[in-house]
Amino acid sequence: MRHPTLWMGMVAGLMFTEAARAEWTVNMSPGVTTVSHTVFNLHMTIFWICALIGLLVFGAMFWSMLMHRKSSGQKAAQFHESTAVEILWTLIPFVILIVIAVPATKALIDIYDTSDSDVDIQITGYQWKWHYKYLGQDVEFFSNLATPSAQIKNLAPKDEHYLLEVDNPVVVPAGAKVRFLITAADVIHSWWVPALAVKKDAIPGFVNEAWTRIEQPGLYRGQCAELCGKDHGFMPVVVEVKSAEDYAAWLAERKEETAKLKELTSKDWTLEELVERGDKVYHTYCTACHQSEGQGMPPLFPALKGSPIISGSLDAHFDVVFHGKPGTAMAAFGKQLSEVDIAAVITYERNAWGNKSGDMLTPKEVLERKQAAGQ
Numbered sequence: 001m002r003h004p005t006l007w008m009g010m011v012a013g014l015m016f017t018e019a020a021r022a023e024w025t026v027n028m029s030p031g032v033t034t035v036s037h038t039v040f041n042l043h044m045t046i047f048w049i050c051a052l053i054g055l056l057v058f059g060a061m062f063w064s065m066l067m068h069r070k071s072s073g074q075k076a077a078q079f080h081e082s083t084a085v086e087i088l089w090t091l092i093p094f095v096i097l098i099v100i101a102v103p104a105t106k107a108l109i110d111i112y113d114t115s116d117s118d119v120d121i122q123i124t125g126y127q128w129k130w131h132y133k134y135l136g137q138d139v140e141f142f143s144n145l146a147t148p149s150a151q152i153k154n155l156a157p158k159d160e161h162y163l164l165e166v167d168n169p170v171v172v173p174a175g176a177k178v179r180f181l182i183t184a185a186d187v188i189h190s191w192w193v194p195a196l197a198v199k200k201d202a203i204p205g206f207v208n209e210a211w212t213r214i215e216q217p218g219l220y221r222g223q224c225a226e227l228c229g230k231d232h233g234f235m236p237v238v239v240e241v242k243s244a245e246d247y248a249a250w251l252a253e254r255k256e257e258t259a260k261l262k263e264l265t266s267k268d269w270t271l272e273e274l275v276e277r278g279d280k281v282y283h284t285y286c287t288a289c290h291q292s293e294g295q296g297m298p299p300l301f302p303a304l305k306g307s308p309i310i311s312g313s314l315d316a317h318f319d320v321v322f323h324g325k326p327g328t329a330m331a332a333f334g335k336q337l338s339e340v341d342i343a344a345v346i347t348y349e350r351n352a353w354g355n356k357s358g359d360m361l362t363p364k365e366v367l368e369r370k371q372a373a374g375q
Helices: 004-016 018-022 034-067 083-111 244-265 271-285 314-323 339-349 363-372
Strands: 119-126 129-134 139-143 170-173 178-184 189-193 198-202 208-212 218-224 236-242
Touching: 034 083, 119 170, 119 189, 119 198, 139 244, 170 244, 178 189, 178 198, 189 236, 198 208, 236 244, 244 339, 244 363, 271 339, 314 339, 314 363, 339 363
Parallel strands: 119 178, 170 236
Antiparallel strands: 119 129, 129 139, 178 208, 189 198, 189 218, 218 236
């Protein structure tokens, strides 16, 4: 039999090394940032303090019940007050709270210090997607779920990142301090990436701040952590960390795409081109409610196939898409989609699923309508 102190040393080593603690799959993740490590270590420190308190308290209880039981002839001590005991049970909890409060306060000060950021990103939650805007860079885009519908409908095997894939991840540079300004456009959401130790509510009319600094390039995944509607579980977050050089190249590419999109607004589009683009826009933004063939899910989500809105006035159709429909789940897409995509999806809906109206709305006309409305 090995010496007892050897066993005690082995157990202590397993308990207090971060690598060993991280192996506990029921535990928190240590994460990949300085803040996430601070949070993890604070969590473990408080956990072991609580475990030690529990061990001492229950140990004293069981020892007292065993050694001072009536059957062994023990008699209860006859006293009412003890100044020493009063001091001890006041002083010991006070010391414990100080031991916990000092590192906790330091951690909170660090977590809430968003000053001197290198990159500022505004994050806006929508039902059910995220919008990212790089402040001062003229770059913004939506990030939507990219998991194939066949996997969601159990028609294909689910891959490793089921429901955690997006078409446009938010990209940040490695080693830079990135500040997030988090809000929402409709209901309360929550932007959460466990590996970064960032979790902030996105509340309409309010802006919450958070920050991160990630040293190693890679992909880090999260989700909306607030029950925000029927597709709450289809609202993932993906953060892609690139080297400084790759991030600069990506940013330049995004700026070029933005410039090209503005050029597309003035382009002379054909009906076929708008229908083709509208097909992609519809299946990205509209199928969750109105289904892939426009059949909808009545009565909550009406069918578009053969709908009087689709076959009726083009102005009324535009108004519903652009401004939404109060009192229903129909969101306003005027600020979510570009002039090109609004024109494309309206044209597609009026010429798909047997809706052969031949109507066409051009991006120029959408821009004119927006300017006339002062938007």
